[in-house]
């Protein structure tokens with residue numbers, strides 16, 4: 652498993668203790684509005700490529716035949732009605748579904764050209780490079796400092812100064828100024844929005860390349876939601892971000908590209924299986940979609 656900056660080569664256990672890539676530079680903090688979306692009318696370099704991906708839970712096919720390319724340093728939103736397989740696809744992008752008994756992925760998901768489901772690929776290393784932030788903030792029952800330091804410690808990352816690493820991660824997650832005087836206090840003392848930024852900092856601390864976010868604002872109030880959206884836009888210059896959201900305005904505000912999923916009913920079994928209807932620039936999906944199903948969903952006619 653390699654990234655272009657690593658120069659190729661199979662992943663080894665020694666590699667697991669080394670940073671995945673050179674530290675990305677700090678992005679300037681843009682004032683936030685939708686115009687900060689990239690102009691996504693040209694194809695970006697592909698980081699993650701889903702090639703005919705189907706995901707099963709036991710015998711149930713939850714989502715079928717998904718092919719899409721996730722662009723480098725872009726925000727990609729996955730939208731669609733409940734149960735269409737957005738979270739299932741998101742979790743398959745870093746092998747999180749491996750942790751679900753009976754879950755199985757068909758097809759290939761290529762990360763910088765290497766199938767993450769290929770022989771000999773370490774799922775732990777996949778999840779370090781492709782991190783995930785969940786719907787509900789889930790800090791560890793530890794101090795703010797130890798929440799950040801935990802990942803680097805358990806993955807055996809070589810760190811010259813843990814204090815610097817903690818400050819760096821919290822700064823990137825736009826939380827440092829709010830917590831720098833209480834690093835030894837419990838993370839549970841933070842507000843929900845702060846806890847979610849802490850979880851983003853925790854993900855950043857192990858130097859990922861891609862950050863997956865599964866409805867990261869679902870449990871937050873509008874102010875905290877806006878702060879996370881601003882943060883996503885800031886982080887985009889250093890990371891590739893994939894977000895599942897039920898909030899179409901959120902997708903329209905932050906995403907460069909948007910994938911619309913729906914579910915089709917199998918006449919025989921009655922099962923509802925998710926499928927990708929349309930994947931394009933966010934402007935195209937929201938302003939001139941090619942598929943009637945996308946247009947109906949965007950217009951609120953179903954889902």
Ligand SMILES: Nc1ncnc2c1ncn2[C@@H]1O[C@H](COP(=O)(O)OP(=O)(O)OP(=O)(O)O)[C@@H](O)[C@H]1O
Pocket residue numbers: 708713731732733734735736737738739740751923925
């Ligand atoms: N762990 C699991 N075991 C069995 N079935 C599952 C599991 N997780 C999801 N499913 C099923 O897979 C299908 C897709 O679910 P998924 O959560 O991916 O959809 P979603 O589009 O993210 O939905 P929502 O928007 O409601 O979160 C659903 O039918 C769901 O019941």
